[in-house]
Amino acid sequence: MSTAIAQKQGFGAILWDYLTTVDHKKIAHLYLFGGGFFFIIGGLEAMIIRIQLIKPANDFVSAGFYNELLTMHGTTMIFFAAMPFIFALMNAVVPLQIGARDVAFPFLNALGFWLFLAGGLILNASWLLGGAPDAGWTAYAPLSTTSPGHGVDFYVLGLQISGAGTLIGGINFLVTIVNMRAPGMTYMRMPLFTWTIFVTSALILFAFPALTVGLFLMMFDRLFGSAFFNPDMGGNTIIWEHLFWIFGHPEVYILILPAFGVFSEVIPTFSKKRLFGYTAMVFATVLIGFLGFMVWAHHMFTVGLGPAANAIFAVATMAIAVPTGVKIFNWLFTMWGGSIRVTTAMLWALGFIPTFTLGGMTGVMLASAVADYQYQDSYFVVAHFHYVIVGGVIFGIFASLHYWWPKMFGKMLNEKLGKLTFWTFFIGFHLTFFIQHFLGLMGMPRRTWTYLPGQGLDNGNLISTIGAFLMAFGVIVFFYNVVYTAIKGEKVSNDPWDGRTLEWTIASPPPHYNFKQIPLVRGLDALWVEKMEGNKNLMPSEPLDDIHMPNSSILPFVMSLGLFIASFGFIYQVDDLRWLIVLIGGMLITFGAMFVRSVKDDHGHHIHKEDLEKGDGL
Amino acid sequence: MKGWMGKFRVLFILGSTALVLSGCGLENLTALDPKGYGAQVSLDLIILSIVIMVFVFLVVMVIYTFVFFRFRQKKGQEDVIPKQVEGNKVLEVIWTVIPIILLLILAVPTVTATFDLAEGQPEGSDLLNVNVTGNQYWWNFSYDDLDVQTSQDLYIPTGERVYIDMKSSDVIHSFWLPSISGKMDVNPENENTMFIEAQEEGVYWGKCAELCGPSHSLMDFRVVAVSPDEFDQWVTDMKNVDPEAEPETASAQEGKQLFSDKGCISCHALGSSPTAIGPNLTSFGSRTKFAGILDPTKENLVDWIMDPESIKPGNKMTGNYKEVTEEEASKIADYLLQLEPSEITPEDAESE
């Protein structure tokens, strides 16, 4: 309904609508497009990397530029492509799955998005302003603290600002899931996707502060001459490594758990069976989240922490294979005895299982500390994490997009094109990354601008690059599919997939108040329960009444804009104190907006019962 | 969707052809063909873990393939509603316990090996000790007990443990000798120690494995493992070297003069005096590679002296010495190439 109105609006009105929206569904669109934009940038960077490595002693790009590319590729993909995709899904799906009208803090939700966008733009502005960061996405000191130019400053501020947005988002979803569930939806009736988002949000809450502190220290070192990571003044670079990985390892589970959640929705739906071992799945998710905090030093096996630390962290790391394995087997047994429909979404899930299993197993191989002395910082590690990140997270995102696209946009993505995307991407992916395991073992360190001929690395790299082109083709087909669907796609009903959970009980796309009446949940897979009892839909838990809605606001955008401006002042004031004006100006905008927000009461508005009765839906 | 398995097969064939084409990689570089103690221990663990992983993967794939073909929706069964199974206690216990057992099988040797490779030098042993300094983008090796300095090529005796104490002079590097031993980071604020032990004579490739700047990928070095006798000989020769010795040819003599006139001497030491800014050139004539990566030919050396930046971007030599003409460079090259104080050269290691 809301889009129907939107279509009649002019461009300016739509733009204003999105700039001021606090509606979680529109924020999901924003995150999706933002993430997609950065995914293309990160992907292009990856393609340049692969072109540079197509043959030995290549000089397609210079050494310094290559380091910028690989740093920006890693940083962009993790923080500004994968993370926003996940936030897009959280926003699009979680409130619907728990039967809520919105998230707990709609205003903060919008703020989170705009902070993310500001961070991403600051980071990428570095390309145009004298050079991107070049110390790897891990930004190890002192390489990062002594890196000339302002590249790393952009890295620090970009991540700091988007990190604040992420933290806000995490808290928001924690509270949403705890407080806003529909009557009857106990914790053990929550769809597994919601569960994974809950755990992911908790990981965000506890992991990001470590990064925040790390970035602060790095900023102080670079901009104000402090000595945290400066060995000449007694500083200690290992602190950065610890802080980064205390954040960094949980971060990879922040990425993968939502993907697990997606597959736990897709596989049951297209097998027409309830999730096998639901309780065990919940428990495994929580356990993975918990263990995720105990293992970060497996990234530091070769740092020289000593055999005791290495042994402890090796064993702790291996332990994570157990709950993950529980998940793999539960998915397999969900399909067992089911009736499997191979739609595009299901195809991504089917591709995910072997791919992720391989990636996870190389993970366990890495966890064996002494073996890792050989793998560490070689292409073996590159292969491992692309298997889990692309084969897990990106496959999950593709699956979820094909699965929830109809719910988000009211139109079905084209299945034929979807399958073409899958096959080219899937084959390209394995071509690109399988061979890299061997490249690593054959002595190719990662982050190498080029390699010399005669080291036996030529063929492997060539194959890898060919695979990357195939992947790029797949991605382009997907974008074509999106455009094609927007123009030609057909409208869909509430429940195109024969779904099992609450989001399928309302219109596609949902009205902006989601549920006219909050439903009463009577079991796991609430919609399925009703279907089995022959009911068309869920029973409402409340009489039809006025619906309270939050007001739109431009303030989140303004706050982020202020910080965006201020960052440049902050970075450049070391060169010229006049930039302080920009810094102060930006901060004034932000504080001004915060002041307005705290002084002006905003009680939202109501949609009246009479209007609801007139409207169709539910 | 008939090509499903077919596509896997294509993948597999493509992957394995590539492997056959390149073998297991270059001998003396690959981790898959160990010639040293550490690399052997690592490879044992790698193989053990691969065996476990292949087993697990097969189990997963067998179930997967069976489920996929057996339970695909058939035509006309669109309305069939499968039994909604909640779970199965026995199965769930099985796939919790078996992985735990498999992981224990991997964990125990891992822990043992971790402590094994971390073994320090026994008290009072007279094993060789080398101080390794990582620099952007070259390596310095200092045999403190023997009063010998080298750069880029590290000479060690075979068959015994050589303890190396590593520290960086600038950013973090990582010392990696794939066919001899796994890697260890070279940190700026703390000394890391590990031992390497080559079982056969040979020239082994080493790499810097931690991003350290633009020329990180060019920060190669080599370990020359010779028999203990040859090693002793080498040490003696290196100790007796006279850094001031006059070269024989006229061009090399001029080169020697230019070497100090152009300011090279301020960074490059000859003999056993430790300098930090540039590599020690005492045995430069026997280098396996120049600047870590160039084939040891005179043209390459001249190129390097004239324009190191084009070869190793970001190196610390560029722009810090007086301009050199091609002719002068050629003379300096003549001088440097005849610096061969020892008859023990990498060829001795390779011939065996």
Next chain:
Amino acid sequence: MVSNSNSSSEYNRKKNKEEMKQQLITFTLMIVFTLIAFSMVIFEFDKLYVIPVLLILAVVQVIFQLYYFMHMKNKDHEMPAFMFYGGLTVATITILTLSVITWW
């Protein structure tokens, strides 16, 4: 939502008073602990046991703050307590690592 008859509000007032009394005691104890901590250092007791005692005193004080001043002892605080302890767990291992497995 909540029934607010006069008598229950009377009851609540009493309860609040009761609670306030507890909090005063808590406060007094915290002051005493602080005094002990400072005097132990000022009078230069043996380092070996001063440090553990200092840490224990700090932990007890913090528990007072959390449970009494911040009401974590009250019901309705399960989720806050859960998440706070989650944070505390991560915090503890962070501090342990940074003080144990870094150089020096």
Next chain:
Amino acid sequence: MSDHTLNPEKMPHNPEKATLEGKNKFLAFWFFLGGETVLFASLFGTYLALKGSTNGGPAAEEIFELELVFVMTMLLLTSSLTSVYAMYHMKNNNFGKMQLWLGVTVLLGIGFLSFEIYEFTNYITNEDFTFRTSAFGSAFYTLVGFHGGHVTFGLLWIITLMIRNAKRGLNLYNAPKFYIASLYWHFIDVVWVFIFTVVYLMGKVG
């Protein structure tokens, strides 16, 4: 929404959690404090790792003055109690007294902050101990300064709330705001307990 101002008899026992909005705020804030714990832990960890790295500059036991720290501690501890009083009066729906006690809290906080500023300037001017002297200096100022920053922010927050609501009295819309501001204030105190123990007292012990 003006019906939020309820007469004393109607005000629920826990006004801060009476509405869904209030419940959300209450929970979100506690979660936020969970994250803040990790934030401060990272700073404490950094401090502990670097406290010996004096780089030839002054060391902890040479410069810290326990008298000053003791006074600061007393101020902050007392302010924690006064904010408890404020919440006590909030629950009894006594707006005036709540404002009064919040005012006292703010004054104590300002006192604390002034001493801290004095302490820092003293180190910088008289002891040659700055942010850039050594890794220890960087870590000290960052840890204690982050806490000081929290105090400042807390003061501004409470003051804003007091002024904004001075004329409106207590209602279900602003009760949660007061409540979480006081939680924040207690948390600042929690952190301080560790700072005076770990940084000052243990620093003095050596």
